[in-house]
Amino acid sequence: DAGVIQSPRHEVTEMGQEVTLRCKPISGHDYLFWYRQTMMRGLELLIYFNNNVPIDDSGMPEDRFSAKMPNASFSTLKIQPSEPRDSAVYFCASSHRGRGVLRLKHSGNTIYFGEGSWLTVV
Amino acid sequence: EDKVVQSPLSLVVHEGDTVTLNCSYEVTNFRSLLWYKQEKKAPTFLFMLTSSGIEKKSGRLSSILDKKELSSILNITATQTGDSAIYLCAVGRGGSEKLVFGKGTKLTVNP
DSSP: OOOOEEEOSEEEEOTTOOEEEEEEOOTTOOEEEEEEEETTTEEEEEEEEETTEEEEOTTOOSTTEEEEEEETTEEEEEESSOOGGGOEEEEEEEEOOOSTHHHHHTOSOOOEEOOOEEEEEO | OOEEEEEOSEEEEETTOOEEEEEEEEOTTEEEEEEEEESSSSEEEEEEEOSTTOOEEETTEEEEEETTTTEEEEEEOSOOGGGOEEEEEEEEETTOOOEEEOOOEEEEEEO
16 A cells, blocks of 8 residues: 655755645545654644544644645645745654544554655755 | 653663663543654654553564553663664544654664
C-alpha cells in the first residue's frame, strides 16, 4: 500500500514568497493531520480534518497559514507570505477511525506520517 | 494545557547495552499513549498503549504504561547501531483525534 505522500520533499524560498505544501493521505483514511517539527518546539499539530472538514485549527500559528482539503485524497497547507521563522519540517499524517462496530477496533490514536516537506525560508 | 515530557533528551550508549526511555504526561481524559521512532524522515509507529501494566513487545523493544504514575517506559535490549534515532512519545485523549508529542529522546548507539 502507498503511504502518505507529500510534496515537495524540500523547498528553499525567499522571505515573502508563497509556499504551498501538498499531501495525499492513505486511501480510505478519514482523518488528515498537518504537523510542524522544529528543534525548539518538537512536533506540533497545526490542523486536522475529518472527512475533509477542518475540526481543530487551534495550532495554526497565524493568518499567514491556511489549509484546505477539497477532497478525500488531497490537502494543501499554504503559507503566504513566508518568513524565516516558518523554516521547519512539515509532516502530513492520516488515520482511520471507522464507524459503528469497526470503531471499537480502532481505539487509540495511531496515525501514519508522510516523509515530510523540509522548508527553508531565507 | 496537555503536556508530554520525555527523558533523557539524549543518550549515547554502546552496542549491546540496554536502555530505558521515559515519558510522563499530563492530559485531560487520557485515551492512549503512543511511541514512534524517527530516523531521518517520518516518525514510524512502534506501540500504542491504553491499559496500565500490560507490556507490549516487538523483538528487542518493549513498552509499558503506568496510568497511576502518568508515565510510560520504552525499553530496548541488546541495542544495535540501527536503533539510533529519535524516539517520540505522544498522548491522545478521548473526544479528540489530536496527539500531543513530547520533544523526543535522541538515542545514539555506537559500535
